[in-house]
Amino acid sequence: MTMRIPSKDEILAWISDNPTQTSKRDISRAFGIKGAARIDLKRILRELESEGHLQKRKKTYRDPGKLSPVSVLKVAGPDADGDLFAYPQDWQGEGAAPRVLMLEKPGAPALAKGANILARVQEVQGEDHGYNGVLIRQIGSNPQRILGIFRKTHEGGRLFPVEKGSDKEWKIAPDAVNGARDGELVEAERSSANTRMGLPSARVVDRLGDPSAPKAVSLIAIHQHGIPDAFPDEVVAEADVAVAAGLEGREDLRDMALVTIDPHDARDHDDACFAHVDDDPNNPDGYVVWVAIADVAHYVTPGSELDHEARKRGNSSYFPDRVVPMLPDRLSGDLCSLHEGVDRACIAVRMQINSDGQKIGHRFTRGLMNSHASLNYQEAQAAIDGDVNDKCKPLLSTVLEPLFAAWRCTLKARAERQPLELDLPERKIVLGDDGKVKSVAFTERLDAHKLIEEFMVLANVAAAEELIERKQPLLFRVHEEPSAVKLEALRETAIASGLTMAKGQVLKTAHLNRLLTQAQDTDHAELINISTLRSMTQAYYGPDNFGHFGLALRSYAHFTSPIRRYADLIVHRALVSGHGWKGAAAGFDGLSPQDEAQLIETGTQISETERRSMTAERDTTDRYLAAFLSERVGNELEGRISGIARFGAFVRLTETGADGLVPVSTLGREYFRFDADEQSLIGESSGFRLTIGLPVTVRLAEAVPVTGGLRVELLAVDGKEIPRGRGGRGSRSFSSKRSGKKPKTKSGKTPGTRPERKTSRKVMRKRKK
Missing domain, CATH: 2.40.50 (OB fold (Dihydrolipoamide Acetyltransferase, E2P))
Structure with missing residues (x-):
């Protein structure tokens, strides 16, 4: 029996009615939530928090004599002068509860006496009331x-x-x-x-x-996950009046041959680079690498409408057919995009690299640049490999060859540092002119990709080190090391695969890389890569520096993509404040006191929006893949077991990388026991075992584009026929699929649709009676 999870409205109503019992434990008890269902409750509470409906408060730091910025209030009604007041429902301070004057908001609904509301409140001084309040919404007025x-x-x-x-x-x-x-x-x-x-x-x-229209695929995910896809009028108006930055207060970098290297279908260009041999006699055989990043801070100032909207969105979301940007197109596609041949404001870092690839120095500057070329990865790589097109020909010896030479130096430092080297190919969905899936391919990792990636990592490290040295608050990109429990699970998987993984020592990425190297070119390679990835903790943003385990770096911050990540904008503002730069923006564009005061909240908010986008992007990919495969229902496909659950096994199809479900009810006429520790399904009578990584042959039974669901039938495991178990539950679909024919119902239809399954269940119940 599936445990029912309360809706957001029910949770908010409980908090409203029980202001002293609002911890996660209290809510769990109130709704009878136990076990794994607590994870779903935690997710809902985080969503309510990120949406501004709730604020998480640690008891240690809570001031019971003050209201939270977002508070639950009860409307008291207007006074003799017609002013509308409300009172907090969870007041725990000394004395009478403070009055909150509700300020009118255009278009807001009228509030009746006794209504429960969520409001954003701000303390005031010298008035006969303690706070001003602005309605967020009435509790119970935002239906599911x-x-x-x-x-x-x-x-x-x-x-x-x-x-x-x-x-x-x-x-x-x-x-x-x-x-x-x-x-x-x-x-x-x-x-x-x-x-x-x-x-x-x-x-x-x-x-x-x-x-079924192609444009609906990503639209479903956008609506389902609550990603804002339309900018408020005031935000667009603010972007539309922005004027391109000039040279005032900036270093002139326009003569430097900075170039952008991006995917061929890039929607924006936020980073450019240039390299040359270092002429410093103290750095023999070394290089100077410049990385210039669009100066978004100049246009998006603290407290502006653009700033509020960018923080709410947290990041851009990318789908095969569209992008939902963090900033309006006037900025993301124009003034903040480093287009070829136009002057653009930037924040740049000059880094010295020695012959061993170590960064031995850096300098940041606020500049004005002019991109000498917008290149894509393929043409840059082809030029280095000898196939030079007309665009790259004048840049080959002066720009491209020095860039690649400097990058090859960094490979020495990278090999010594040993960041985690996972081998998990990235899928790319190619759409045709009609918006339908044309092909699904795994993108090739070129040296040009690795070059840009390594230089961006170096620039991010430089930004973190610079701000630490200048004692500036910032948001770090934090990736903590795996938990002991997850490491032990990975170790057991390695042992079961005939591999070794050291135990009883301080974990380093080098240890995991040795495991990955052992598995390379074996049947267990995909299993070990997936298991290693699953053992990792999730990266997040925060003001405390706990290092980046995956990259094997002590200090790391995101600096290189302020067009599409709010964290990078915070880092840019911190650099502006730390250096005392004076830009030409119409207002203060450094790190504001409010930015500093809410770094923890901002880090939590944008970590959540990042995960929201990742989930929406994954769901969209699943739907596109289901649409692509829907015409191949009944075909036999190759794959590997990628996951095990109590209800069945997941198979990653080799050709497309799509994941299909093998329901446990279709595995044979026996009971299958789920072993969580070994991630296995084991047949009790036959001993037949399904574990992660096994190669399988399956038949595609169902592909539902609207949901992205794929259901497959298991035909063979590791080239061997599946044994027939005895007893337990029956599986007519198993015997019919072995004959190679699709079973038919009396109506002549193939079973598996929702109405058919419901009919079957009704018939079974009648027979039992």
Whole structure:
């Protein structure tokens, strides 16, 4: 039985009604949440926190005599002068609770006496009330939103959510259809209709069109994960009046042959580089490497509308057919993009590299640059390999060859440092002109990719070291070492694969690289790479420097992509403040006191938005892959077991990298025991074992583009036929698939659709009676 997780509204209502019982443990007890379900509760609480509905407070630091910036209030009604006041519901300070004057917000709904609200409050002095407040929303006024496919019925309609794994249906009343057509993708919200019996009710609030249309694939993920995809008018207006920066207060770098090297379909260009032999006699055979980054801080100043929106978004989100940018196109695609042949404001770092590839010095400057060329990885690599096009020919000896020579020096330092060397090819979905998937390929890692990556890492290290030296607060990119539990699981996987992994010593990336080298070119290579990746902790942003384990670096900060990451913008502002640079921006563009005061909150916020984007991008990829494979249902495919769960095994298909589910109910006529420690499914009668990494042959049974779900049937493991178990549950689909024919129902349809499965369950119940 699946444990029910409360909705956001139910959690907020509980907090409102029980202001002294608001810890995660209290909420878990209130809703009877236990075990693994606590993870889902934690995720919902984090979402509420990032959305501004809740604020997490540690008891040690909480001042009970002050209100939280985001507080739950009860409206007291207007006074004799017509001013509307409210009082905090969770007041625990001494004396009477402070009054909060609610300030009018254009377009905000009228608030009735006794209404429970969430408000952003600010303390005031010299008034007869303690705080001013601005409504965020009324509690209970933000119903649950559902994205799904609308199906018309004689009673109105039904809504089938697009979320993978969801088999819940919603009832749409005739007066709540809102003009939706059969088969349309719609956004709906839970209605207040009585739903104690039967299906829950919802009403359509937005029609999004044909779910099979190519543009709907990423649109589903954007809506499902709540990624803002439209800029408020005031943000766009602020960007539109921005003027390109001039030379005032900047070092003139326009004569330097800086070039950008990006993917051929890059939507923006935020970094440029240049290298030359160092003429310093104290650095024989060394190089000077310049990295110049778009000066976003000049245009996005603290406290501006652009700043608020960028912080809320946290980062840009990239999909195969579109990008949801952190900044409006006037900045991200124009003034902050280092286009070829135009003057652009930048913050640049000059780094000295010795012959062993070690960075022995650096200097930051605020400059004005002019990109001499916008190159892509393929043409830069081809030029170095001898196939020089007309664009690269004049740059070969003066720009490209010195860049590659300097990079080859850094390989010595990299080999000594030993960052984690995972071999996990990156998938690239190629779309045709019609927006449909044209091909799925694994991108080739060129030396040109590695060059830019290494120089960006060097620049990020330089930024962290510079700000530490200048005692400037900043956001570090933190990647802590794996936990002992995860390391032990990795060690057991290695031993089971016939490999060795040292124990009882301080873990270094070099130890993991030795394991990866052992597995290289063996049948266990993919298993060990995936297992090593899963043993890693998740990187995050924070003001405390705990180092970057994966890169084997003591200090690391993100500096090189302020167009698409808010963390980099904070680092740029810290560099501006630390150096006392005076830009030509119409206002202060360094690190503000508010920036400093909320570094912890900002780090948490943008770490969450980063994960949100990663999840949305992964879901979009899954849907595109399901659409691509939907025409190959019934085909046999090769793959490897990539994951094990109690309910089945996941298979990563070799050709596309897509993951399909093998339900445990289709594995044979026996009970399969799930071993969490060994990540295995074991047949009790046959002893047949499924573990991560095993090569398998499967038949694609189902591909659902709307959800991104793939279901596959297991045919063979490691080239051997699957043994038939005895007893336990039956598996008619297993015996039918072995004959190579798809089983048919009386209606002549292939089983597996949702209505068919429901009918089967009803028949089974009747027979048991």
